[in-house]
Amino acid sequence: MVVMQRAGELPEISPAPGMLEIVRQFVNTLDIESGTDELDSPGALLGWLGKSGLGGPGRDAHPGGPVTEADLALAVSLREALRGVLSWHVTAGNEPDGSASPDRAGGRAGPAAAAAELRKAAAPLRIRLEISDEGQVAAAPDGSEVTADLAQILLIAGEAATTGTWSRLKVCSAADCQWAFYDRSPTRTGCWCSMRVCGSRAKSRAYRRRAGGRAQAE
Secondary structure, three states: OOOOOOOOOOOOOOOOOOOHHHHHHHHOOEEOOOOEEOOOOHHHHHHHHHHHOOOOOOOOOEOOEOOOHHHHHHHHHHHHHHHHHHHOOOOOOOOOOOOOOOOOOOOOOOHHHHHHHHHHHHOOOEEEEEEOOOOOEEEEEEOOHHHHHHHHHHHHHHHHHHHOOHHHEEEOOOOOOOOEEEOOOOOOOOOOOOHHHHHHHHHHHHHHHHHHHHHHHO
16 A cells, blocks of 8 residues: 655654555545645546555556546545545544534534435445355455445445544544544544644634633623
8 A cells, every 4th residue: 555645744644554544545635725636537536546555556447448537526425425424533522621623614514414425425336245265254345446446445444443443533623624634642532633733723713712702702
């Protein structure tokens, strides 16, 4: 697996464990802060999947034909649905002072709606059951190489849920960031991808709001 990082990504943003890092990198193909998207064409999607560790490098076409605009739309919808779910891994009351993160975007869909979006994005993807010569049963992705790779991303998420690491994968609470990060804090209460950057900005804004409120009250 090739670990692809945001330009200038801070050392404190550590990778997720094992294959879960692929999910983190997939969500981070869109850099909201810089306005860049690694999945801006079918060819770009093919290139990213080839480097991700999901399907192997050097692929120009799939058994069902070349990568299509429909494949790209499916990948982007899955990415954004995952972002919506990961945003709910950061919950109110995570801050040391007991307050919710002030940078969380207002008006976002609730957790049930976020799950519904992920369900919708996952609907075209297929899995199959594989049985080894030793009689072990495992789920495996099915379909064309693109859809199989996308299904594999969800299988990784499912395995992470069973091992307890899924809830630690979050997106930054800053609305202008939303960078996926793995929360390694002992209390699992991380809100921002970087306390030095997004966390500091959020605390400064919260302080200014509180100060403004006190000034109006006087």
